[in-house]
Amino acid sequence: MKIDLSGWKNRAGGSARFVLTEEFAPGWLDWEGCVLHSPVTAELEVLSTGRSFLVQAQAGAELMTTCALCLAETVQSFRFSFTDEWLTAEQAAGAEAELLETALVCAQDEVDLDDRIREFFLLHLPMRFTCRPDCRGLCPSCGADLNDGDCSCRREETDPRFAGLLKLRDGV
Ligand SMILES: [Zn+2]
Ligand SMILES: [Zn+2]
DSSP: OEEEOTTTTTOTTOEEEEEEEEOOOGGGSOBTTBEEOSOEEEEEEEEEOSSOEEEEEEEEEEEEEEBTTTOOEEEEEEEEEEEEEEEOHHHHHTSOHHHHHHSEEOSSSEEEOHHHHHHHHHHHOOSOBOSSTTOOOBOTTTOOBGGGOOOHHHHHOOOGGGHHHHHHHHTO
């Protein structure tokens, strides 16, 4: 995913919109069992201020992952937005130290977004996904998927602290 700034880098006030799509190998994003399941898409609004480029971006993809509760495979759409400030090498040469700390400095006038977007994916991904908001998960004793219905051990479950009392009551 690349954006060429050379055509308008010196025009302060100029802006442009980019819509990018790129198909990466599923393992390009490999985090806690999450892999890509669609091309990555990104929409960027880039504004040239003369001293830098201000960027508003939205990016995302479909991810294949495992539900944290029932362990089923699930495809989840995941999108995030971020703002960025870019400097060409030329702009960076005259920039204040403070700006250099937070801005992205481009090697040439072409910005390669791959690492940047991957970094934002990793920053924004939740610690766990669930297949649906009301997933009931697995039974802790028999492992049955409770989304398919109740298992029998659930109903017969007895608190061990009451087992002695039940014996007394039943005369065994
Ligand atoms: Zn689930
Ligand atoms: Zn069970």
